Amino acid sequence: MDRECHYALVSQHLDNFTPKFQRQLLELAQTYCAIFEQPLEDFPESFHPLLDNLRHQYKQSAWQEAVDNIEQSTEDCAARVIPITSADYPDQLRQIGGAPRLLYARGNIENLHLPQIAIVGSRRLTRGGGDNARAWSQYLAAGGFVITSGLAHGVDGAAHSGALDGGGKTIAVMATGIDAVYPRAHLKLADQIIDQGGTLLTEFEPKTKPLATNFPSRNRIISGLSLGVLVVEAALRSGSLITARYALEQDREVFAIPGSIHNPQSRGCHHLIKQGAHLVEKAEEIVEQLKGALSGLALEVLLPDTPSPSYTALADPRLEADEKRLLTRLGYEPMDMDSLITDGSFSVAELSRLLVALEIKGLIESQNGLYQRLK
Numbered sequence: 001m002d003r004e005c006h007y008a009l010v011s012q013h014l015d016n017f018t019p020k021f022q023r024q025l026l027e028l029a030q031t032y033c034a035i036f037e038q039p040l041e042d043f044p045e046s047f048h049p050l051l052d053n054l055r056h057q058y059k060q061s062a063w064q065e066a067v068d069n070i071e072q073s074t075e076d077c078a079a080r081v082i083p084i085t086s087a088d089y090p091d092q093l094r095q096i097g098g099a100p101r102l103l104y105a106r107g108n109i110e111n112l113h114l115p116q117i118a119i120v121g122s123r124r125l126t127r128g129g130g131d132n133a134r135a136w137s138q139y140l141a142a143g144g145f146v147i148t149s150g151l152a153h154g155v156d157g158a159a160h161s162g163a164l165d166g167g168g169k170t171i172a173v174m175a176t177g178i179d180a181v182y183p184r185a186h187l188k189l190a191d192q193i194i195d196q197g198g199t200l201l202t203e204f205e206p207k208t209k210p211l212a213t214n215f216p217s218r219n220r221i222i223s224g225l226s227l228g229v230l231v232v233e234a235a236l237r238s239g240s241l242i243t244a245r246y247a248l249e250q251d252r253e254v255f256a257i258p259g260s261i262h263n264p265q266s267r268g269c270h271h272l273i274k275q276g277a278h279l280v281e282k283a284e285e286i287v288e289q290l291k292g293a294l295s296g297l298a299l300e301v302l303l304p305d306t307p308s309p310s311y312t313a314l315a316d317p318r319l320e321a322d323e324k325r326l327l328t329r330l331g332y333e334p335m336d337m338d339s340l341i342t343d344g345s346f347s348v349a350e351l352s353r354l355l356v357a358l359e360i361k362g363l364i365e366s367q368n369g370l371y372q373r374l375k
Helices: 003-011 019-029 032-037 045-060 064-076 109-113 127-142 155-165 184-195 214-225 239-249 264-274 283-289 291-296 321-330 337-341 348-360
Strands: 080-083 102-107 116-120 146-149 170-173 199-202 228-231 253-256 364-367 370-373
Touching: 003 032, 003 064, 003 080, 019 032, 019 045, 032 045, 064 080, 102 109, 102 184, 109 199, 116 127, 116 155, 116 214, 116 239, 127 146, 127 155, 127 283, 146 155, 146 214, 155 170, 155 184, 170 184, 170 214, 184 199, 214 239, 228 239, 228 264, 228 283, 239 253, 239 264, 253 264, 253 283, 283 291, 321 337, 321 348, 321 370, 337 348, 348 364
Parallel strands: 116 146, 116 228, 146 170, 170 199, 228 253
Antiparallel strands: 080 102, 102 199, 364 370
């Protein structure tokens, strides 16, 4: 590990060396090496007592065991330490208030410098929400965006999987140490992310457990890395809304996919739209809105020559005429069997057969006896 990374790690274990003091000293010194090695005369006199104290603590080596353990754990899981002073640190994230002083990364760190879209949402997603997260992620990843999310159950996992399915790259920002994947059910997904050129990223030291207080902190990194945040589904009390709030504070774009007024997992998206988030129905609308930011970064995204994920299922050549009629009748609001047979278009037997066929084709879902169109 080079000296800059070493001093950066040590700095996190010195008494009274708060993030505020680190930020102030780094504005003067530019590097952690300079803080510990540059002559005191190069700094304003008001900083001399603090620097004297830091250098004395360094010589005392009380930090030694903690830093040695971090360095060993980082090496054991093939991770890297990226201090905020490093050229490997993502510029987008460096711009936000309260940017983490250190990042731990596994995988391809070049992804940190590519245009990113964060895709987040509920852990308790609906079938339609999962389909949207995968399809939009796949489409945007195939066009050159890196998909950034939080490796959680629900929308996060679907977004990472969609990016990989599209042959693209994805970044999973973790609320644990870099040596531990949470939830454990996503161990295989984390391995796939690394194997396919993606990145695992965290600000937390190795051995850090998934504490509840870590997740909001993690969310500010998800939004800070990205040009914009897409919320697929979210309840009114959702961590995704925290991510969206961070995005607004960081001057990032916020996008939300609308849903049924009867779906509790759509209410967070509707709330965001009322607050000024962009209502989006096609993935291209996100790219259109981000053109200015992309041009400012001298980056170009080439979307695939395939239909947007919002295409209508009625054009699907697999559909029979009766299936198309029922799909049109069903609409996007949940309906029960009794409501669907009131106009006499289908017998109970015919309706049951058609509903099963549409569900097998992934065009509708049933929940608690209610049927709802997905596409």
